[in-house]
Each structure stands twice: as C-alpha cells, then as structure tokens.
Amino acid sequence: MLRNQLYCCLITLCFLPAVLGGAGNRWTYEGELGPEHWKVDYKHCGEKQQSPIDIVTSDVRLNTSIPDFDLSSYDKVDGVDQELENVGGHTVEVKYSGGEPLIITGGGLSGEYKADQFHFHWGSSDAYGSEHQMNGKPFTMEMHIVHHSTKYANLTDALDKPNGLAVLGFFFKVGEANPAFETLLSKFNQIEHAEEKIPLDTPIKLSSLLPKNMSVFWRYHGSLTTPPCYETVIWTLFYEPITVSEEQMTKYRALKRNKVGEAEKDLVNDFRPLQALNRRVVETNNELGLNSTGSKNDVQIYFSLLVLCLHLVLPALVNRS
Numbered sequence: 650m651l652r653n654q655l656y657c658c659l660i661t662l663c664f665l666p667a668v669l670g671g672a673g674n675r676w677t678y679e680g681e682l683g684p685e686h687w688k689v690d691y692k693h694c695g696e697k698q699q700s701p702i703d704i705v706t707s708d709v710r711l712n713t714s715i716p717d718f719d720l721s722s723y724d725k726v727d728g729v730d731q732e733l734e735n736v737g738g739h740t741v742e743v744k745y746s747g748g749e750p751l752i753i754t755g756g757g758l759s760g761e762y763k764a765d766q767f768h769f770h771w772g773s774s775d776a777y778g779s780e781h782q783m784n785g786k787p788f789t790m791e792m793h794i795v796h797h798s799t800k801y802a803n804l805t806d807a808l809d810k811p812n813g814l815a816v817l818g819f820f821f822k823v824g825e826a827n828p829a830f831e832t833l834l835s836k837f838n839q840i841e842h843a844e845e846k847i848p849l850d851t852p853i854k855l856s857s858l859l860p861k862n863m864s865v866f867w868r869y870h871g872s873l874t875t876p877p878c879y880e881t882v883i884w885t886l887f888y889e890p891i892t893v894s895e896e897q898m899t900k901y902r903a904l905k906r907n908k909v910g911e912a913e914k915d916l917v918n919d920f921r922p923l924q925a926l927n928r929r930v931v932e933t934n935n936e937l938g939l940n941s942t943g944s945k946n947d948v949q950i951y952f953s954l955l956v957l958c959l960h961l962v963l964p965a966l967v968n969r970s
C-alpha cells in the first residue's frame with residue numbers, strides 16, 4: 650500500500666512540471682523566463698539567424714528582381730472562418746480556423762503560402778512596441794501575418810522546415826483613427842483575458858487592414874520571434890506603415906496577460922529585443938527601401954508645413970493685390 654502511494658507520489662512529481670508549465674508556456678517577455686532565458690529551454694533561440702532585427706537602411710541591398718506579391722486572396726470574406734483569441738496572454742490573434750483558404754504567391758516566395766493567423770506586438774507607450782526597428786527606431790506596433798508553405802500539410806508540419814514559413818510584417822504609427830480596425834477592436838472586451846477566444850461571425854477582410862502601397866518591402870531570412878525560435882521564416886516587412894489612433898492603441902493595452910480570476914496584469918510590451926544580423930543581408934525590391942520610412946514622414950511634415958505657410962501667406966498676398 651505504502652509502496653503504491655510512493656509510486657503515485659513519484660509519478661505526480663515527474664509530471665508536475667509538464668502539467669504546470671507545459672513546453673508551450675515556459676516563456677514570458679520579462680523576468681526569469683524572459684527573452685534572455687529562452688535559449689535555455691529552446692536552443693534555437695540562441696542561434697545566429699534570429700528575428701527581429703534592426704533594418705539599417707544604409708546596409709540594405711537593392712534587388713529589383715524580386716517580383717510583386719499576389720495578395721488578391723486577402724480580399725476574401727465569403728466562406729472564411731476566423732477566430733479571435735488572446736493567446737496565452739502573449740498576443741491577440743485572428744486565426745484562420747478552416748473554411749476558404751487565403752493563398753498568396755509571388756514576392757520572391759517559392760510556390761504558394763497559406764495564411765494561418767495574424768497577430769500584433771505593441772508597447773505600453775507609443776514610443777515603442779514593434780519587434781523590428783528602422784535605423785534603431787521602433788514603431789508603435791507591428792502586425793504579423795503568418796503563412797505556411799503548401800508543400801506541408803499545416804503550420805505545425807512546416808514550422809521547423811527550411812523556408813516553411815512566410816511572415817508578412819507591417820509597422821504602425823499613431824495618427825488618425827483607422828475605421829477598418831473598429832470591428833476587430835469592438836470584440837476585444839470578449840477576449841480580455843488569456844486563453845479566451847470567440848468566433849468572428851462576420852469575418853474581417855484582411856486587405857482592409859493593410860496599407861495602400863504594398864509594392865515596396867524589405868526581405869531577409871530569420872526566425873519565429875517567440876520560442877521555439879525556429880530559423881525557418883522568410884520575412885517581408887512593408888515600407889508603408891498602417892495608421893491607427895491613440896484611442897485605438899489603448900484598446901490593445903487594455904488586454905490582460907492573466908487568465909480570468911488571476912491578478913490583473915496588462916498585456917503590453919509583447920516584443921522580443923533586437924537580434925544580431927550576423928552575416929545576413931536585408932534586401933529591398935525598390936529604391937524607396939534604401940530610405941527609412943521615417944524620412945518619408947519627415948518629408949510629409951515639411952510638406953504639411955509648406956501647405957500651412959501657403960495658407961497663411963497666400964491670403965495676405967491676395968488681399969494686397
């Protein structure tokens with residue numbers, strides 16, 4: 650009897666870590682299980698082709714032979730099944746849970762890639778939040794659309810295969826409210842806590858969330874930005890950022906890391922620190938990609954100032970004549 654109890658005890662002790670943590674949840678964005686520690690449990694996180702990286706535009710190589718993407722499937726809504734989930738308090742994600750597949754081609758990818766989900770990385774303030782940076786400057790938020798190569802049966806199968814994944818990344822800046830995000834944001838209060846998810850009765854048209862200009866981008870080879878950090882991702886980062894308002898950002902920051910009933914903790918700063926580029930080269934398909942999107946913003950600011958000046962000066966000139 651005693652021996653049986655002892656066995657029971659031993660078995661429980663052996664499996665306790667698996668029950669408590671599970672390989673899937675033994676990491677966080679801060680503290681003892683934060684990014685510096687990831688490589689202890691997930692060896693790939695310590696390798697040499699990791700993501701995210703800083704895009705240093707003076708080191709970017711122009712490669713105009715990279716063709717445009719065909720992203721026409723992002724217009725699909727009929728028959729598309731989507732679920733919205735607060736994934737483990739790590740991010741908010743829209744999953745393509747079945748139904749009509751979204752397939753993309755082109756952009757220098759070999760073959761077809763199928764969209765599995767899109768999710769976001771953001772900060773506790775507008776000053777940071779993106780994973781990738783531009784000449785040492787972060788953006789307010791970054792969205793990742795995750796695809797797997799249709800050479801493989803599904804995302805899980807493709808995850809650890811060379812070029813198994815294609816992730817399309819978009820930077821965010823704060824400005825005017827973006828009406829295309831309202832449907833998504835209006836559901837956030839139903840998935841406030843970790844592990845909560847709901848089906849989206851009216852699917853979100855992915856193309857409606859994206860910037861107008863999708864023809865300029867950066868390309869490099871890297872990894873998943875969360876454990877297990879497999880180096881199997883063809884990364885594409887688009888030049889034109891998406892604009893959302895400060896108020897819209899506060900809805901992301903109101904999400905929680907904790908499950909219902911646990912101590913409340915805001916889901917913010919869910920971004921991995923920059924990783925070394927090592928021997929990799931970032932390419933762009935367009936000369937614009939040799940400049941930072943920040944410098945375009947500067948041009949816009951100067952242009953706005955010029956318009957303002959004209960508004961002030963012109964009436965005076967007209968009045969004089």
Ligand SMILES: [Zn+2]
Pocket residue numbers: 768769770793874
């Ligand atoms: Zn991501």
